[in-house]
Amino acid sequence: MRVILLGPPGAGKGTQAQGLIAKHGIVQLSTGDMLRTAVAAGTPVGLRAKSIMERGELVPDDVVVAIIADRIDQPDAKRGFVLDGFPRTVPQAEALDRLLGERGLKLDAVIELKVDEGILLQRIEKRIADMTARGEKIRSDDNPEVLKGRLFAYREQTAPLVGHYASKGLLGRVDGMAAVDDVSAQISRILAPAKAPRAPRKAGRKSTAKAAPKAAAMAAPKSKSRAGRRRKSKAAMAVKRTARKGARAGHGPRRPGAKTSQDSAKTVPGGG
Numbered sequence: 463m464r465v466i467l468l469g470p471p472g473a474g475k476g477t478q479a480q481g482l483i484a485k486h487g488i489v490q491l492s493t494g495d496m497l498r499t500a501v502a503a504g505t506p507v508g509l510r511a512k513s514i515m516e517r518g519e520l521v522p523d524d525v526v527v528a529i530i531a532d533r534i535d536q537p538d539a540k541r542g543f544v545l546d547g548f549p550r551t552v553p554q555a556e557a558l559d560r561l562l563g564e565r566g567l568k569l570d571a572v573i574e575l576k577v578d579e580g581i582l583l584q585r586i587e588k589r590i591a592d593m594t595a596r597g598e599k600i601r602s603d604d605n606p607e608v609l610k611g612r613l614f615a616y617r618e619q620t621a622p623l624v625g626h627y628a629s630k631g632l633l634g635r636v637d638g639m640a641a642v643d644d645v646s647a648q649i650s651r652i653l654a655p656a657k658a659p660r661a662p663r664k665a666g667r668k669s670t671a672k673a674a675p676k677a678a679a680m681a682a683p684k685s686k687s688r689a690g691r692r693r694k695s696k697a698a699m700a701v702k703r704t705a706r707k708g709a710r711a712g713h714g715p716r717r718p719g720a721k722t723s724q725d726s727a728k729t730v731p732g733g734g
């Protein structure tokens with residue numbers, strides 16, 4: 463399973479990513495974590511990213527795309543991954559489309575955690591104040607001023623991804639202001655069709671997809687020649703494809719008819 467979690471800082475992407483990796487045996491790919499590791503290690507990427515991150519701005523696309531390109535090829539990412547904090551710009555999303563396409567991989571869903579920014583800011587400010595009062599270490603970019611910049615960067619550069627993925631029929635939306643378990647349940651409902659196994663294709667079953675070969679056999683003229691049989695089997699494949707599309711309709715994020723508007727996003731009950 464390959465999933466993107468989309469949402470502003472503090473929306474709960476990291477928490478939900480943890481739930482997904484435990485449930486599906488996939489890995490979390492957080493560009494923020496990778497960049498912080500690079501900064502701590504003082505690598506060339508880290509040196510380049512440090513001051514940008516401290517200002518709450520976005521690290522250049524080529525840097526994060528190179529990190530992700532390398533990471534998705536690691537053996538532990540073969541079973542699938544949840545992307546947390548990537549992509550954050552349209553060019554990054556396009557680069558990801560290319561990277562996945564080159565590898566014959568597909569995204570299962572992009573989940574937007576919808577939040578109220580005003581309440582989010584108050585929550586994060588309170589959390590930072592509490593942590594500071596307890597003497598706990600906080601991230602250098604976790605202060606109210608930088609946070610406002612990170613929210614601004616989200617609105618300006620990342621929010622357009624909602625349209626990008628809605629137009630591909632991949633977007634699902636959840637109410638990120640709900641309780642953590644509730645958000646997890648909403649995400650599970652969106653992902654359920656993505657991981658549901660396909661019905662086995664045995665003769666005699668009566669599902670729509672099963673009836674397809676029969677329909678094709680009836681539609682195609684009988685022929686004993688090799689070319690005729692090939693034509694017939696092509697017709698059968700076409701009908702099967704149509705039936706499968708029909709069976710999928712309305713059950714997953716990838717829905718026929720989901721064109722360009724954000725309305726095509728699937729919102730689960732309680733979502734915003």
Ligand code: AMP
Nearest residue numbers: 493494515518519520521526547548550
């Ligand atoms: P995060 O932990 O995801 O909030 O990321 C922390 C910081 O790392 C961000 O404010 C950016 O400066 C940088 N960063 C993380 N992911 C990306 C990305 N995909 N593109 C650009 N900058 C990023």
